[in-house]
Amino acid sequence: MLDHTDRRILEELSQNSRITxxxxxxxxxxxGQAAASRVVKLEDNGVIEGYTIKVNEEKLGYPVHVMLNIYTKNTHHQPYLSFIKTQDEYVINNYKISGDGCYLLECKFPSNETLDQFLIDLNRHVNYKLTVIINKL
Incomplete structure (x- = not known):
C-alpha cells in the first residue's frame, strides 16, 4: 500500500522524471538517499513501470490530433489489428475498450489529406466515429 510520501514522489516524478x-x-x-530508496522500491514493486518524455507532436509536423471510436464489423478483429500495426507513424495509442465501441484509437497526422486517406483505408476493416482534438487544456 502506498503512503502519502510515495504518492507525492509519484506526483513529482510525473511532472519531471529528470529531477535529481x-x-x-x-x-x-x-x-536524497531516502527518496532514491523509495523510488527503487516503487520500481521493484512495479508501481513505476518506466520513464518517458512528453513530445510536442505539432512541432514534429503532426498538427492534426484525433480520437476514433472503432466499431468492428464482425467478431474477427485481426484485420483491423494488422492494419493498425502498419500505421505506427500515425497511431499514438490503441485501447481495447468496453462501452461505445470496441477500440479507442488516438492518432496524429501531418495534414487533413493524410487523415482522409487513413480513414478511407481504415474503413475497409472497421467503422468509426471521428473526434478532432482542438486543444489540450
Missing amino acids: MKELGGKVHLT
Missing part, C-alpha cells in the same frame, strides 16, 4: 533524487527528497521532506 536530492531535489525530489527536498520536495517530499526526505533526504
Whole structure:
C-alpha cells in the first residue's frame, strides 16, 4: 500500500522524471538517499513501470490530433489489428475498450489529406466515429 510520501514522489516524478533524487527528497521532506530508496522500491514493486518524455507532436509536423471510436464489423478483429500495426507513424495509442465501441484509437497526422486517406483505408476493416482534438487544456 502506498503512503502519502510515495504518492507525492509519484506526483513529482510525473511532472519531471529528470529531477535529481536530492531535489525530489527536498520536495517530499526526505533526504536524497531516502527518496532514491523509495523510488527503487516503487520500481521493484512495479508501481513505476518506466520513464518517458512528453513530445510536442505539432512541432514534429503532426498538427492534426484525433480520437476514433472503432466499431468492428464482425467478431474477427485481426484485420483491423494488422492494419493498425502498419500505421505506427500515425497511431499514438490503441485501447481495447468496453462501452461505445470496441477500440479507442488516438492518432496524429501531418495534414487533413493524410487523415482522409487513413480513414478511407481504415474503413475497409472497421467503422468509426471521428473526434478532432482542438486543444489540450
